[in-house]
Amino acid sequence: MVLVTPAIAMVTLFVLFPLGFAVYISLTNWPLIGSYHFVGGSNYSALVHDPQFIHSVLFTLLYTAIVTGPIFLVGYAMALLVRAGRFGAVFFRTAFFLPFIVGLATESFMALLELQPDSGAADYVLSHLGLVHANTAWTVSYGLALTAICVFVTWFASGLTMMLLMAGMQGIPAELYEAAEVDGASWWQKEWRVTLPLLRRNIALALIISVIGSFLAFNQFYILTEGGPGTSTQPVVMWIYEEAFVQYHLGYATAGAIALVIVIGIISAAQFYLLRDRDDRRTAR
Amino acid sequence: MTAAPRASYAPPAARGPRPADGPAAPAGRRRDLGRGGFVLYLTGGIIAALVFLLPLAWAVLRSFMPDALVTQAPSAKDFSHLTTANYSGLINTNDILRYAGNSLLVAVGTGLLTAVIATMAGYGFARFRFRGSGVVFALVLVTMMIPFQALLTPLFLELHSLGLTNNLAGLALFYTTFNLPFGVFVMRNTFLQIPWELSEAAAVDGASATRTLVSVLRPLVVPGIATTVLYAFLFSWTEFVGALTFITSNNLYTLPLALLNMEYGSVGQVNFGYLEAGAVIAMIPCVLLYVGLQRFYIRGLVSGVVKG
Numbered sequence: 021m022v023l024v025t026p027a028i029a030m031v032t033l034f035v036l037f038p039l040g041f042a043v044y045i046s047l048t049n050w051p052l053i054g055s056y057h058f059v060g061g062s063n064y065s066a067l068v069h070d071p072q073f074i075h076s077v078l079f080t081l082l083y084t085a086i087v088t089g090p091i092f093l094v095g096y097a098m099a100l101l102v103r104a105g106r107f108g109a110v111f112f113r114t115a116f117f118l119p120f121i122v123g124l125a126t127e128s129f130m131a132l133l134e135l136q137p138d139s140g141a142a143d144y145v146l147s148h149l150g151l152v153h154a155n156t157a158w159t160v161s162y163g164l165a166l167t168a169i170c171v172f173v174t175w176f177a178s179g180l181t182m183m184l185l186m187a188g189m190q191g192i193p194a195e196l197y198e199a200a201e202v203d204g205a206s207w208w209q210k211e212w213r214v215t216l217p218l219l220r221r222n223i224a225l226a227l228i229i230s231v232i233g234s235f236l237a238f239n240q241f242y243i244l245t246e247g248g249p250g251t252s253t254q255p256v257v258m259w260i261y262e263e264a265f266v267q268y269h270l271g272y273a274t275a276g277a278i279a280l281v282i283v284i285g286i287i288s289a290a291q292f293y294l295l296r297d298r299d300d301r302r303t304a305r
Numbered sequence: 306m307t308a309a310p311r312a313s314y315a316p317p318a319a320r321g322p323r324p325a326d327g328p329a330a331p332a333g334r335r336r337d338l339g340r341g342g343f344v345l346y347l348t349g350g351i352i353a354a355l356v357f358l359l360p361l362a363w364a365v366l367r368s369f370m371p372d373a374l375v376t377q378a379p380s381a382k383d384f385s386h387l388t389t390a391n392y393s394g395l396i397n398t399n400d401i402l403r404y405a406g407n408s409l410l411v412a413v414g415t416g417l418l419t420a421v422i423a424t425m426a427g428y429g430f431a432r433f434r435f436r437g438s439g440v441v442f443a444l445v446l447v448t449m450m451i452p453f454q455a456l457l458t459p460l461f462l463e464l465h466s467l468g469l470t471n472n473l474a475g476l477a478l479f480y481t482t483f484n485l486p487f488g489v490f491v492m493r494n495t496f497l498q499i500p501w502e503l504s505e506a507a508a509v510d511g512a513s514a515t516r517t518l519v520s521v522l523r524p525l526v527v528p529g530i531a532t533t534v535l536y537a538f539l540f541s542w543t544e545f546v547g548a549l550t551f552i553t554s555n556n557l558y559t560l561p562l563a564l565l566n567m568e569y570g571s572v573g574q575v576n577f578g579y580l581e582a583g584a585v586i587a588m589i590p591c592v593l594l595y596v597g598l599q600r601f602y603i604r605g606l607v608s609g610v611v612k613g
Contacts, residue, residue: 121539
């Protein structure tokens, strides 16, 4: 009991208490300094009518809808490439995963230079391919910024999907493939009938982790566009940050944060439900 | 795919990529890949690897370019004017070593603190059943689902009232807390895998308690601790929004904040050469740690996430 106390204390102090405190703050008009009073649910009703907040929610959903597919498909393809552990697979796996390890903040600073008009590598490569003008400024227009960030994040995050899927693929017993081969199954049939059904749990996990990551997007937008032009590329976490620590509307910002906690909580609960279900069936106690 | 490269590779058996088949590989699905397929696999893999590695390598190269070239379109002369001016400039005028030191301090502190607390708790949860231990463990795991990004306001007010904002120890405490659920989970799994009868048998055989602990536990527990430390370190080293919220005084900046300051804080033009060199400094520890300790990282991914 004594052994687990420090862990429990820290989680209580810095996760559970702040969570309860957040609910309390969200019911007040808390400023950064000075006194506050209760405003009931008015922060929440204001959220629903706040075009800025609604825009950040819709933008986050749009961004998530765009990047989830490419991250999954690229990750899946790379998992297929490395799963059998052929010559070179460890090197490939390391290379594919490295962008994820280095982190989005550091790489956003690198990308900032490469997305500049005239000097960036993006313009250099794409203009030589005849796709864009050499002076395209990627970070200052809504469509271009969103496109660039989606490509950039796919490059960053698909390695994680690869890892999660690879672990699942390697857990599939080789006998199943051998049996399918004896039955004369083609490569496609084996993938479709053996790999995919047995990989469902890992696919669900990879997709959920990817979606949660997209919902919590901040670094790439803050560093590359600062939410701009205007607030057109402002995801929800940046809305919370700006509302709380730039506008000093702590109560209002926290109401938005509670909404985010609820959405993430629902996704996580779905994850536990989906994954536990299959686990129980398999172990069949 | 096109048949041409396949045909040209197949016939001369003398020099194909034969040696490549040598290294140990599971017999399973390798056989169905002919030589053409293997060449295709290798080509695809190398091209994909370049897509992922070249941007990082390019950033390293950029960081060695003089300022005048960094802000110009890439060209052949980029390779002949390499200089360390960006790095020396950063060290002399930007105090980058202080920021790297701050980052290192917080990351090492987070790693060690997480390891100690998670090891204790993991051992406690694995070895002792006390009243409500299942519920408490579930509670710790549930906190893994609460994104810290959504708790920035209450955490800021709380840390502020405790005097822990603008405080590297406070930042490390914050990072430790959000790494604990994963760490406790990994360490509990680690201790659950230990055959305790073995240590009891060793004790009966007359081995001293310390020796038992060391010889039986070390090979099993050390990988678990390494995994926990590695995750906590990398999380702390690369974290951005929490540091942005809780650290505002310039001399306490961690590396990502120092880079942000170069981007927005500077008057006039951003010094991209400095920014690139700073980003490379932030990147290096991640690359070294990952490449060196990859098996621990993957172990954590498999045991902590996939099974969790």
